[in-house]
Amino acid sequence: xxxxxxxxxxxxxxxxxxxxxxxxxxxxxxxxxxxxxxxxxxxxxxxxxxxxxxxxxxxxxxxxxxxxxxxxxxxxxxxxxxxxxxxxxxxxxxxxxxxxxxxxxxxxxxxxxxxxxxxxxxxxxxxxxxxxxxxxxxxxxxxxxxxxxxxxxxxxxxxxxxxxxxxxxxxxxxxxxxxxxxxxxxxxxxxxxxxxxxxxxxxxxxxxxxxxxxxxxxxxxxxxxxxxxxxxxxxxxxxxxxxxxxxxxxxxxxxxxxxxxxxxxxxxxxxxxxxxxxxxxxxxxxxxxxxxxxxxxxxxx
Amino acid sequence: xxxxxxxxxxxxxxxxxxxxxxxxxxxxxxxxxxxxxxxxxxxxxxxxxxxxxxxxxxxxxxxxxxxxxxxxxxxxxxxxxxxxxxxxxxxxxxxxxxxxxxxxxxxxxxxxxxxxxxxxxxxxxxxxxxxxxxxxxxxxxxxxxxxxxxxxxxxxxxxxxxxxxxxxxxxxxxxxxxxxxxxxxxxxxxxxxxxxxxxxxxxxxxxxxxxxxxxxxxxxxxxxxxxxxxxxxxxxxxxxxxxxxxxxxxxxxxxxxxxxxx
Numbered sequence: 144x145x146x147x148x149x150x151x152x153x154x155x156x157x158x159x160x161x162x163x164x165x166x167x168x169x170x171x172x173x174x175x176x177x178x179x180x181x182x183x184x185x186x187x188x189x190x191x192x193x194x195x196x197x198x199x200x201x202x203x204x205x206x207x208x209x210x211x212x213x214x215x216x217x218x219x220x221x222x223x224x225x226x227x228x229x230x231x232x233x234x235x236x237x238x239x240x241x242x243x244x245x246x247x248x249x250x251x252x253x254x255x256x257x258x259x260x261x262x263x264x265x266x267x268x269x270x271x272x273x274x275x276x277x278x279x280x281x282x283x284x285x286x287x288x289x290x291x292x293x294x295x296x297x298x299x300x301x302x303x304x305x306x307x308x309x310x311x312x313x314x315x316x317x318x319x320x321x322x323x324x325x326x327x328x329x330x331x332x333x334x335x336x337x338x339x340x341x342x343x344x345x346x347x348x349x350x351x352x353x354x355x356x357x358x359x360x361x362x363x364x365x366x367x368x369x370x371x372x373x374x375x376x377x378x379x380x381x382x383x384x385x386x387x388x389x390x391x392x393x394x395x396x397x398x399x400x401x402x403x404x405x406x407x408x409x410x411x412x413x414x415x416x417x418x419x420x421x422x423x424x425x426x427x428x429x430x431x432x433x434x435x436x437x438x439x440x441x442x443x444x
Numbered sequence: 445x446x447x448x449x450x451x452x453x454x455x456x457x458x459x460x461x462x463x464x465x466x467x468x469x470x471x472x473x474x475x476x477x478x479x480x481x482x483x484x485x486x487x488x489x490x491x492x493x494x495x496x497x498x499x500x501x502x503x504x505x506x507x508x509x510x511x512x513x514x515x516x517x518x519x520x521x522x523x524x525x526x527x528x529x530x531x532x533x534x535x536x537x538x539x540x541x542x543x544x545x546x547x548x549x550x551x552x553x554x555x556x557x558x559x560x561x562x563x564x565x566x567x568x569x570x571x572x573x574x575x576x577x578x579x580x581x582x583x584x585x586x587x588x589x590x591x592x593x594x595x596x597x598x599x600x601x602x603x604x605x606x607x608x609x610x611x612x613x614x615x616x617x618x619x620x621x622x623x624x625x626x627x628x629x630x631x632x633x634x635x636x637x638x639x640x641x642x643x644x645x646x647x648x649x650x651x652x653x654x655x656x657x658x659x660x661x662x663x664x665x666x667x668x669x670x671x672x673x674x675x676x677x678x679x680x681x682x683x684x685x686x687x688x689x690x691x692x693x694x695x696x697x698x699x700x701x702x703x704x705x706x
Contacts, residue, residue: 156618157530161539164523164589168542171586175557178564192563246459249452256445257453265453267698272460274640274690276647278664279683282671283463286470286680293466323459330456355446377548384550386650391671401552408556409653418560421553432545439544 176425183418184211194414215419224403225420229427231398235389236382239321243329243378244371246322251333251370252363255340266334273327281320281391288316288392312394320388325381329374336370337363369438376435380428400424464687471680488681497666498682505646505663508577512584513642519585520592520637521630525622527593528600546590555654558583562655575657583655584645591644592637599633600626636697643690 186195199208219225254265272280287293288310295307310316340363348358386401393399400420408417471489475482492498523543526533533539546554562572562579572579607629611621627634649664656665670676 152618157526157533160522161526161530161533164519164526164543165535165539167519167589168539168586171558171561171582172542172546172554175561178560179553179557181564182560192567246452246456249449250456253445253449253453253456256449263698267694268457269460271691271694272464274643274694275464275687276664276667276683276690278647278649278667279467279679279686280463282667282679282683283467285671286466287463323463326456326460380548381550384552386552387668401550404552404556414560417556421556424550425553428550432548435548436541436544440540 179418179421179425182415183215183422184213185415185418186212186214187413187415192414193412212415215415216423218416219419219423224398225400228398228400228403229423232383232385232400233427235317235321235385235397235399236379239318239325239382240329240375240379242318242322243326244375247326247329247333247374248371250326251330252337254330254334255337262338269327269330269334277324278387281324281388284316284320284323284392285311288319311392312396314393314396316392316394317389317397320392321382321385324388325378328377332373332377333367333370336367340366369442372434372438373442376431376438380431380435383428384424467680468684468687470677471684473677473680476677488678489685491678492681492685495678498663498678501661501663501666504577504660508581508584508652508662509642509646511581512588512645513638515581515585516588516592516641516645517634517638519589520641521596521634523589523593524596524600524630527597543590543593546587547594549587551648551650552654554583554587555651558586558651559654575655576660579655579657580652580660580662583651584641584648587651588641588644591640592634595637595640596630596633599630603629632697632700635700639693639697643693 181197182194185197187193188195197209197211199210200206201208254262254269257265285292289295290307290309290311292311294310295304298304299307344362344366345358348362349355353361384401384404385399386405389397389399389402390405404417404420404424407413407420472484472486473482474485474487523539527536527540527543530536558579559575562575565571566573603626607625608621611625612618616624647664648662649668652662653665653668656662667679667682671679
């Protein structure tokens with residue numbers, strides 16, 4: 144009897160704990176994608192909200208009419224701007240991920256191989272910029288990169304250049320901004336896997352005559368694959384939709400899809416096209432997101 | 445440590461901190477033109493505290509931040525209990541997916557999808573009537589709870605479960621056990637999670653821009669509208685203050701979690 148009671152209590156307890164987050168995420172994270180999909184089939188009209196209804200109830204006939212319009216997608220295919228913007232985002236995201244990995248790996252390894260007592264302090268130093276507003280940190284780069292900015296002044300003073308370089312509103316500025324903003328996302332998961340590594344494996348490899356470089360490629364690198372995947376996805380996926388960095392640093396030099404979506408939505412007030420842009424972005428990102436989630440699940444398991 | 449690693453450590457930190465120091469230096473620059481050093485001045489700080497617009501936007505952001513962080517912490521901790529203690533419950537894969545996707549989801553997608561949800565719900569049920577602080581808060585709770593889960597889950601997974609078992613064996617119910625045994629152990633992680641959620645909410649520009657309504661301009665929205673047009677020196681002062689607060693918050697979180705683990 145008391146056993147049954149305990150079982151019922153446990154079942155109810157589980158429901159009580161899981162239901163709020165489950166319901167919340169379903170309502171406010173999963174369900175909204177359905178509305179984006181729906182409105183991507185709608186027509187842009189001058190009204191509030193600025194899209195035509197998809198379903199119309201015809202009271203005379205007693206039937207529900209539904210019209211799915213595909214022309215928003217057709218428009219995305221026909222106007223090469225969108226394809227170029229997706230491609231631009233893909234290029235910036237891929238190259239930035241590689242640069243973050245190249246800079247972030249030795250950085251993370253250096254922290255993981257530092258004396259244990261120093262590591263919390265180094266991690267704190269790594270986290271601090273991440274805890275301050277992205278907007279403000281990107282804004283700081285404007286002061287560094289513009290024509291009369293810090294970098295040009297230093298280069299002029301040293302005598303490397305004779306007149307200021309055009310740095311801001313270039314592709315270079317885009318990469319500096321993206322790598323800067325997303326580097327901690329790469330370093331943290333890398334550090335987490337590198338820190339757990341069994342150092343005796345490295346000793347064994349060295350004892351058996353491997354050079355430090357060979358040992359790194361045989362042992363350290365393959366054992367940190369989980370961190371590499373997590374870090375790369377944490378950089379690549381959000382950068383695809385990045386809005387703030389291209390808006391503040393790129394000027395007209397780099398076309399990225401996040402900014403196009405923003406312009407369609409806020410400036411042109413074409414919500415159906417903006418929705419279609421979002422749906423295609425989501426479709427492109429589905430595979431990277433699944434890779435990321437499998438990696439997360441593996442780390443738990 | 446090999447010389448190369450040492451170099452990348454210091455080069456990495458120099459890269460991360462250079463812009464922050466430039467910003468702080470500029471905030472004390474008397475000259476309006478950023479490039480010229482016009483002497484040390486706290487003029488822009490005074491300007492900042494007389495700017496009604498900035499103060500009211502900061503107040504809006506602060507309120508949204510506290511509500512969002514609190515909501516996200518409750519959901520994140522409940523999710524952590526579910527993920528760590530309930531094993532393979534039905535729908536776990538979907539749940540884990542929904543709880544981790546916001547970590548990487550581009551903000552423009554989260555923003556547009558929540559706005560369209562709010563508008564469609566308003567058409568269907570008349571709720572939420574218009575958009576403002578509440579819709580921004582709902583949006584922030586949604587993406588911040590994923591970050592709280594990331595902070596709390598490992599702490600919960602590594603805690604000594606025999607403590608909970610002992611409490612249950614001695615006759616305490618699950619709720620009492622959670623409040624008296626589990627909660628104190630994972631408390632530092634909860635505080636870190638709350639602070640992280642607060643900062644994420646306080647800093648968010650994109651999702652807030654989509655879900656905001658008239659009269660709910662947050663601080664990042666105001667900063668963005670200012671710096672899009674021109675570099676304004678008072679923003680440097682504001683940035684310095686935000687950096688200082690974030691630094692204090694982070695150090696406090698670290699010290700707290702250290703004391704608890706020792």
